[in-house]
Amino acid sequence: MSDIPLAAIKAAAEATDLSVGQDLGHLLPPSWTTVVPTWFAEDTPSYDWAGFVVGEDEQEAILWGKSGGVLAGVPFFDEVFKYVGCTVEWLLPEGSVIPSGSKTKVAVVRGKARHLLLGERVGLNMLARCSGIATASRKFRDLARQEGWKGVVAGTRKTTPGFRIVEKYGMMVGGVDPHRHDLSSMVMLKDNHIWATGSITNAVKAVRRVAGFSLLVNVECQSFDEADEAIAAGANIVMLDNLEGNDLHAAAKQLKDKWRGKREFLVETSGGIVEGSLTSRVGPDIDILSTSAVHQGTGYVDFSLKIQPKKK
Numbered sequence: 001m002s003d004i005p006l007a008a009i010k011a012a013a014e015a016t017d018l019s020v021g022q023d024l025g026h027l028l029p030p031s032w033t034t035v036v037p038t039w040f041a042e043d044t045p046s047y048d049w050a051g052f053v054v055g056e057d058e059q060e061a062i063l064w065g066k067s068g069g070v071l072a073g074v075p076f077f078d079e080v081f082k083y084v085g086c087t088v089e090w091l092l093p094e095g096s097v098i099p100s101g102s103k104t105k106v107a108v109v110r111g112k113a114r115h116l117l118l119g120e121r122v123g124l125n126m127l128a129r130c131s132g133i134a135t136a137s138r139k140f141r142d143l144a145r146q147e148g149w150k151g152v153v154a155g156t157r158k159t160t161p162g163f164r165i166v167e168k169y170g171m172m173v174g175g176v177d178p179h180r181h182d183l184s185s186m187v188m189l190k191d192n193h194i195w196a197t198g199s200i201t202n203a204v205k206a207v208r209r210v211a212g213f214s215l216l217v218n219v220e221c222q223s224f225d226e227a228d229e230a231i232a233a234g235a236n237i238v239m240l241d242n243l244e245g246n247d248l249h250a251a252a253k254q255l256k257d258k259w260r261g262k263r264e265f266l267v268e269t270s271g272g273i274v275e276g277s278l279t280s281r282v283g284p285d286i287d288i289l290s291t292s293a294v295h296q297g298t299g300y301v302d303f304s305l306k307i308q309p310k311k312k
Contacts (some may be wrong), residue, residue: 007137023092024172025075027096032165036076036083039122047079047183051114054307061093061116063088070138070172073130076166077107080123086111095134095173098301106303113307120305130170131301136276137294140278144289150284154179154290156270157193167295179290187211188239190220200226204233218268222303224251231255231265237288253284 036182065071074094076252081088089108098104109116137155144153159167168178180186187204197203200219209216218237219230227238238255252267259265268288269281281289 005063006087018306027172028075028165028169031169033079035162035165036079038162039080040083040118042121044118048114048118049298052270052276054113056112056114057310058111059116059307059310061109061120061305062105063109064304064306065098065104065106065301066157066304067098067132067302069098069135070174071098071106071301072132072170073127073166076126076130076169077123080114080126081109081111081119084111084115084119086115099132101137107137109305116305116307118162124303124305126166127303128300130166130173131303132298133167133170133295134174135301136298137171137176139275140291140294141175143275143278144282147279147282149286150283151180151286152177152288153263153294154288155294156295157182157288158292158296171294176294176295177288187217188220189217189235191222196218199247200229204230204235215295224254227251228258231259231263235265237266237268239268239270239290243269244277245271248281249283249285252283256285 002203030289030308034311071092071094074090078088078249087110089110090106091108092098092104092106109119141153155168155171156179157164164181168181171178180188187207189207193203194200197206200221204217204219211217215237217234218239218241219227219233219235220228220241221227222241222243227240230238240251243251248269255265256266266287267285268287268290270290271288273281273291274293278289278291
């Protein structure tokens with residue numbers, strides 16, 4: 001196993017500070033659009049009774065931002081309305097901060113009245129959720145940077161089934177690392193893997209035989225001794241789970257001191273990290289801070305879509 005370049009990982013952390021308007025839509029896999037028909041199948045499983053009332057005259061609708069937050073989810077919103085034959089003209093770039101306290105015109109959507117209303121709730125629900133995650137992510141990233149910490153702020157895999165691609169996308173727009181996207185993206189050995197195999201060493205060696213050199217191995221640890229065993233076995237990342245305060249920072253420093261010049265690895269802190277406790281978990285020997293608080297239980301950014309009255 002070859003050691004990972006620590007400097008390269010830290011450089012990647014700073015690269016998560018994306019510029020406003022940078023097009024992350026190019027990252028999306030070709031298959032992602034297949035989720036959009038399922039959203040419509042859920043929302044309109046049978047007749048569109050109210051749509052019958054408005055008919056199919058060409059109309060314009062204004063997308064209004066009604067609460068403060070970071071705008072995220074542009075490619076998904078575009079695809080929702082493309083599916084029903086409408087077009088979207090954005091007036092603000094993705095990643096923009098929508099000011100609080102007043103309504104902000106965000107986009108203009110054009111199409112047949114019935115189709116605008118078919119896409120309305122599907123598009124707004126997605127945009128509100130994705131923007132809420134981006135807003136929380138931006139806040140966490142900014143708090144860490146205000147402390148002068150240059151490590152990686154990351155989300156987790158505790159996402160909504162079927163909606164992960166949107167939630168991970170929101171994290172990236174907000175400026176945090178999306179962490180692993182799925183079980184195939186990185187090897188993470190947690191307590192159940194270790195208990196099932198008998199030891200950290202057994203688990204790491206077993207997975208190395210099949211994962212090869214190209215996948216990072218991250219091991220969840222509860223103490224300095226467990227992390228030390230994981231590094232000796234060949235782990236690239238040790239997650240000091242639920243360690244806090246002096247226990248966390250002392251263990252991280254001890255690990256860095258012991259293995260300096262012998263092996264490169266990263267120290268991750270995780271477990272129960274919320275906005276109020278973030279600053280106590282960062283430090284000179286911590287490389288990654290991962291939290292589900294940027295996407296679980298986050299607020300929504302409020303949007304509305306209003307068809308413009310017909311001119312008389």
